[in-house]
Amino acid sequence: MLAALALLYHPQHRALRPMVAIPSLKVQMRMRPLVFAALVASRAAIAQTSAARIAYPDRQPPSAAVRFECDAKFDKTVLRLGPLPLDSTLALSALVALDGCDSVHKAAPGVVLTLWSTSPVQRFQTDRTLRIRRDGAVPDSLRPAQLVSQPRPGFTEVMMGSMSLDLWLAIAQSRKVEITVGTQSYVLSPEVVAAIRDFASRMAPGRAFVP
Numbered sequence: 001m002l003a004a005l006a007l008l009y010h011p012q013h014r015a016l017r018p019m020v021a022i023p024s025l026k027v028q029m030r031m032r033p034l035v036f037a038a039l040v041a042s043r044a045a046i047a048q049t050s051a052a053r054i055a056y057p058d059r060q061p062p063s064a065a066v067r068f069e070c071d072a073k074f075d076k077t078v079l080r081l082g083p084l085p086l087d088s089t090l091a092l093s094a095l096v097a098l099d100g101c102d103s104v105h106k107a108a109p110g111v112v113l114t115l116w117s118t119s120p121v122q123r124f125q126t127d128r129t130l131r132i133r134r135d136g137a138v139p140d141s142l143r144p145a146q147l148v149s150q151p152r153p154g155f156t157e158v159m160m161g162s163m164s165l166d167l168w169l170a171i172a173q174s175r176k177v178e179i180t181v182g183t184q185s186y187v188l189s190p191e192v193v194a195a196i197r198d199f200a201s202r203m204a205p206g207r208a209f210v211p
Contacts, residue, residue: 127182
């Protein structure tokens, strides 16, 4: 299912359009498999949820990296982030399916992450462990990312993984975030952290997608 979602959630996929609240019927038809794939994939994050609950960020200045599309028939909204550059050859994106079109009806269990590599050298074939370090604390370990067997043209490696809601919100509340994929570590730029914070702020139950 994660592999199927990767094929849909591609940086150049035609569904990546400017932010809209009520899409056309054609867009709604295209959204349905994406919504269901996101819902199924995000459930894998439940096992990583900690006992403590983290607050959602306050509403943030809107980031151009955050987009959403609604499937009015099923009252679902897919919220997307990025892709955001980690370095010159690796980008990170996030996706979550939320109940509601005008506002969020209930909390999602987590988010789906995708890593997009254009490096001429395959770096993550044998080690796809994911770790997140926040503000210098002990790193949080995630389940290893899943490698997509046939990435779209232009990408040498595409990996997908899931993250619990608590950890995602903790990242959004942090000032310095470092992500390690295998043996490669990347410090997120302030712009990337700000975009994550905007994305996370839109996930809060009861909050409208458009301020």
